[in-house]
Amino acid sequence: MIGSDYTLELCNVFHSGQVEPGSFFQRLIGGVKTGVILKDVSFTTHSGEVTAILGSKGSGKRALLDVIARRVPAKGHILLEGVPLENEQFNSTCALVRHNTRLLPGLSVQQTLALSLTKISGYLKSSKVKQVMADLALSNVAHKCVTNLTKSEYRRLVIGVQLIRDPIILLLDEPTWDLDPLNTYLVISILSNAAKKYGTAIILTMEKPRSDVFPFLDRVVYLCLGDVVYAGPTRNLLDYFGSIGFPCPQLENPLMYYLCLSTVDRRSRERFIESNHQIAALVEKFKLEGQGIMQGNLHENNRIVNPNKIQLNYGKPGGMRVIWMLYLRLLASIFNLKKNGMKQMFMRLLALPIYFFILWIFYNEAKDYQRAFITKSGLIFNAMVGTYFISIMNTICLYSPYRTRYYQESQEGLYSGASLLLSWNLVSLPFSFLSTLASAAVIYPILSDISENLDFVYFALALWSCYVYAEQQAMAVMMFVKNGLIAGIVNIYITCIYIMLASGVLRSYKGFEEWLYYLTYITHTRYASIFMHRNVFKQPTFNILPYSDQENCTSTITNLIQTSSNLNTNSNANCRYASGRAFLTERFSSKNFNGDIFQSGDFDPEFNLGVSFAFSVGIMVFNKFLYLMPLPGYITDKFRE
Template identity: 25%
Template sequence: MESISTKQDAEGERIVSETITERKEVHIKVLEEHAVSSTHKENSATLQAEESLSISWTKLTYTITNKKTKKPENIIENCCGIVNPGEIMAIMGPSGAGKSTLLDVLAGRKDPKHVTGTVYLNGKSGENVKFVSTYVMQDDALMGSLTVRENIRFAADLCFPSTVSPQERHQKVTAIIKEFGLERVADHKVGNIIIRGVSGGEKRRTAIASQFVTLPKIIFLDEPTTGLDSAAAYSVMNAIITTAKMHKLTVIASIHQPSSEVFALFDKLYLISRGGTIYHGSRDGALDYFKDQGYECPEHANPADFYLSKINVDFMQDKEVGEAHIQTLIEKYEESSVKRSVDKEIDELCLPIDKEDVASDKLVTSKTTQGYNRYARGFFVQTYFITKRSFTNAYRNILLYWIRVAMYVCLALLMGTVWWQVAFEQKNIQDRFSAHFFSVAFLVFMSVAGIPGFLEERVVFRRERADGFYSVGSYALANFVVSIPFVFIIALTFTAVAYPMIGLHSGFGHCMSFLAYLYLALMVAESMVVFVAAVIPIFVVALAIVAFLNGFFMVVQGYFVRRDSIPRGWKWAHYIDYQKYAFEAIIKNDFVGLTFKCDKDESTSRCSCFYGDTSGKSCTFNGQDVLDSFGYTEIKPWLWAVALLGLMIIFRVGFYAALRLRKNRL
């Protein structure tokens, strides 16, 4: 036992000695800065000015309430560690061990109410970690219709402040493309399910490079090699580590079962199981540590596989024995000299924290968050760049609008041939009403085709919003602005084909009014679609809800059941029905000013007119007579247009609120 302790002491001293010696001057500088900087804004400015940052944490615990037992449950417990600039640490453990949770807590992505412990940046309270770091998710959240360069340039445009000129941003984008080995495919589209793009490894490097372009001081990566073969995984990790070493960045990555080549790239290792720390120290030192615990890695085995085999008890038949084994490993680490060395290094680096904060037993945060803007660019600049990218995506991605344009053209041709040149006779009145009803109903019903495109874009939005690229408001506004011309193209295309084929009221003014009301109806439908998809971002469910809503509005619109006959309990739905306002506006636009022929009674050779009081004398009646007989006497087209605009605004505000309220569900 004495020899084991001696080895552990020697290993511990070796872990800490190099780092402490070379960082003394930095620690002194931090102490001086801390003495004159106490507010959130001042601390943030100090951290931004530092050339590099270390991150350390002590006694981190994340607790949730078990839904079944209703009792508190620790997902991670009493975790401590430190990673210095230029170091790359791997967090490893079996599934459900707490890897992603620890990463999220360190990155400030968990609700502080459920977190206890302390996070430090260069020895100071680490509440500013979000502002000096980036978080790379497992999914490659990129715009598939954009090129590699365009995706990275978008990040640079939004993440660099206005003081960085476009030429400088271009240089930085070119540099990061080179560092990540993407020069050959820089101008190739990333690709999606329709567009053929770059390989999986190149796509992953693009996603990571877009978040490295501003060289954030701390990078968190959630399983960056997931879904890649061993060669692609090595190229991705090698690019990350080369860039991190070059710029003295601090990197923490959760990783699941890396190859021996990938594992050898890491400097430090953090092993976790059942939420507890099994080992934290140098990668090379882990072999000796496990050997001292009685677990020697076979000569030609992958050390990563070996460690995981010793801390994974999910497949043990006796669960109690497995739990006891993990608890023993956790306790041994807590008592080891390796743990004491980590504690010593943290103590040497970290500054004393306000006693009241420590006593609160909550994650230490600043007393104030005022005066700090988390976004590098202003609201309107954000909106400009998002709109610019969305326009590019919209005209390149056929899923968004072009398939829909083709669908509407086919529908217009179908309706034009079925309702070909509807006659101005009494027997064709119902045909004319039907043509107007289906023009509105079919077009708005087909707006569900926009759900897949929005959900694809939403994945990108979630990642970029979490990394502080832009605000929810700027994205919501850009989404609306981009829809304006493309929805207009849809309405214009349908009108240009169907209107003359059906033979509606002639005259340019009437045609433009038809187009305007149809366009407003489509804008409301588009707004409703994105609102529902934002509230429930599951394709099948969102599709079902939008289809139900459109079907519901068709029923209470007033065409199938006249307004006077709608039960009192459903009258409210009639008055909030956007299809009602569009339908009534276009029938008034078409019928008023038209003259129709009455039917002839063959037995008496006289006219048989169902509409108008004096129509029998002239054997004709006008369109207003028709509207009056159906109860459409109070149609006010301009007021109806205002109602459509109001409903569109309501759905757009709801869209914004839905995106904002899902803030913590990233």
């Protein structure tokens, strides 16, 4: 067990990785350019200290944080109290905060902290939330939505999400990036106070350090192209560089001056060569003379450590508690009067009924004539297609923030994709059921007698299975595709394929070759479409419908039945369908089918509704396993960037 006073040591750490960005195909086949990123990096830091890793872009700062966090493989030793720091131990006792961390947009500051995944709960957690908000100067914006925070407030909140869990080591990637001088000073001073108050070892990266943050940094590490130019206490910085012939000029910012000294000058070939030689000399000089400086400790009276630092809050909560907290996050982001909450409520509950109301406007005047066969089939088709597409649209718009947050938190080992999907489904399924039930109630009176309550409920259930299937399909695609527009196009393209193939509306099954007809059996659309059509056209209303008020089809269809001749040779070609049974036989039977389609096993209503839901439940289970699969780093990394 780690006590209140501890030491983190890096000894001769080397790390190799990708040094130039590559195309998707190059990364897929492993053809990207790689090289040594960190070269023999060593430094020490202690509890209660703030250590700054300084270097220009490409110097290896972020890679060093990833190595300490055990996110990438490395050679050398990373020791916490003399024991190798492994990934599992880091996830249970330490934290890494990237400057581009994304929080859930529908929550307030207080909700974000209160719904963070920690072991503590109840009064202890409520007290901790208030304490962290006070420490990070966030108390005055406690009820403000995270999307309305300033950059500085947002960064402090991201840090607070980790501080509330009392990490013993806190790594921060560019916490002051793109902040103005006043807020940069505020963030660094807050981190320094937190390090002293909680006894946390804080390691942060900075690309452009200001002189006013100098007093808050206990140690600095200068990196240049993966090499260490200096690593040790800040109070020894000026003496060390002065002793090797590089005194800092008066009125200069020492942090920035020595950063420029440790940066390759690329303005000309001559300067590039000269600066490379100078940096190589600095690296060798530090290896020879810097070991004593590296071991230099700060005075103990300057390090105030928390005697109760033994972990109480940090670590992974239990599985059911994780699911419960994720479930509460979803509910909190929906049930509020903020912009994001109202958007979610509208899309989940009203988007589909509004679309069905538009359908009602166009199909409301449909009467029970011969053209009702095509018209009502078209209404079923539009209802089914609209349910698919609106489900895809809602999922892509609403699921993206939770997916991004999942990819970030899963790096910390907090929960798996299966936990996220379970909590999402617990929230989404009731909303989608209510939405499809209300939508079905809008158009079902046009299709059939609404007094047939059970048939109406079955019709709504078939639509619900369409919604759930499309939602789960979109979530599966979004595991690999980050861009929402591209994910939407991919989903719509896939959906259009099985709609055109198996809906029975755009093209009759009788027109299919045998292999194409059997292909419809592996689509969700076949079973949902057949069920909804049978639900509507089984009615006695659809027996020998007239062509119009003046033109009756009774005699025409009777003659047709008696002679079994082609409709087009009949005296009245407008009277095409004798009944709903005849219409369904034409649209949904194979070209070799002979017999009563209602007696066919393929037309059994319980079977088709059951298979529709089997597809929806099946893709839910498939997604659970899909989100548990390990993915290549170049896929998961893009969701965290």
